Amino acid sequence: MPAHGHDAGSSLPETLPPALVLLTAAGAYLLLARRARLRNPALGWSRWRTTGFLTGTVLLGVALLPPVAGFAHEDFRGHMVQHMLIGMYTPLALVLAAPVTLLLRTLPAVRGRQLTGLLHSPPVRVIVHPAVALALSTGSLAVLYFTPLYNATAGDPAAHWLLHAHFLLSGCLFAHVIAGPDPAPSRPGVRARLVYLGVAIAAHAVISQLMYGGFWVDIHAPIYQVQAGAEIMYYGGDIAELLLAAALVATWHPERRRQSPRSAFAERQTSAP
Incomplete structure (x- = not known):
């Protein structure tokens, strides 16, 4: 059974730092949201986005603090619950809060241009490519669970x-x-993003099924825990990815086709009194 070289994650020295970081992040977002509303009252800042960020910090807190943290230290099922919260549900809530847009609205003009330049830099363009994001988020699961990596992290708090x-x-x-x-x-x-999302759904399903069947898996935990963890990954991943698909549909804004100068002129002539 995987266990860390410290207690069940419930001591004050271990719980205080993540709690302080989460409270600081939530406070910083609320401060920036207030600044955005004061700077441009007409534009304001969406309370739904603020709610999303706070939801994300709460989910992350649930994952990193007792009792889930202690459960994850002692039981592979707890680890998988923690993985679902940290790697799938929290990110969706935080991303929908549009933190970069909030920064761009509140930073000084010079800093805003610097941030925009960074977002358009070649390294960032490579990192935000869907194939790279898919490999880092979903592909790394095969490396974690089908190699000794998981067992190594289970015995090292820093690696964890x-x-x-x-x-x-x-x-x-x-x-x-x-x-x-x-x-x-x-x-x-x-369409391309839906394809990448479909690949992620299929990869999660395959990894969880292989884990349930015990094929190539390298996890030092009782079989019933591994199988239950695989079920959590299978069903929990499906729900998270359906939510991500719903977010894609909800945030999609169809682009208007570009008009040729001739058609634009004809449209103006037709609409003229």
Whole structure:
């Protein structure tokens, strides 16, 4: 049974830092949202986006704090619940909160241009490519569970926190690429994004089924825990990906076709009194 070299994750020194980080992040977002509303009252800032960010921080807190944290230290089923919350549900809520757009509305003009330039830089364009996001978020699961990597992280608290960070960042990246409202240079069309989402759904299903059957899996835990964890991954992943698909539809804004100068002139002539 995987267990860390410390207690069940419920001691104050372990729970205080993540709690403080989450409270700081929530407070910073609320402060920026207030600044955005004061700077441009007509435009304001969506309370739904604020609610999304706060929901994401709550979900992340549930995953990182007791009792789920202690359950994850002792039981593979708890680890999988933690993985679902950190890697799939929290990222969707945080991404739909449009934090980059909020930054662009509140930063000074110079800083805003710098951030925009960074978003359009070649390295960022590579990172936000759907294939890269898919490999980091879903492809890494095969590496984690079909190699000794999971067992190594289970015995090393620092590696375990790095794994949490990877789940969160790669999940945010994939949710942003698929359905994020923030600006994304060279983001593909809706059909292409649906294809990548379909590949992610299929990959999650295959990995969870192989895990349930015990094929190539390398997890030092009782069989019943591994099978139950596989079921959590299968059904929990389906729900999260359906929510992501719904977010894609909800945030999709069809682009108007460009008009030729001649057709635009004809339209103006027709609409003229």
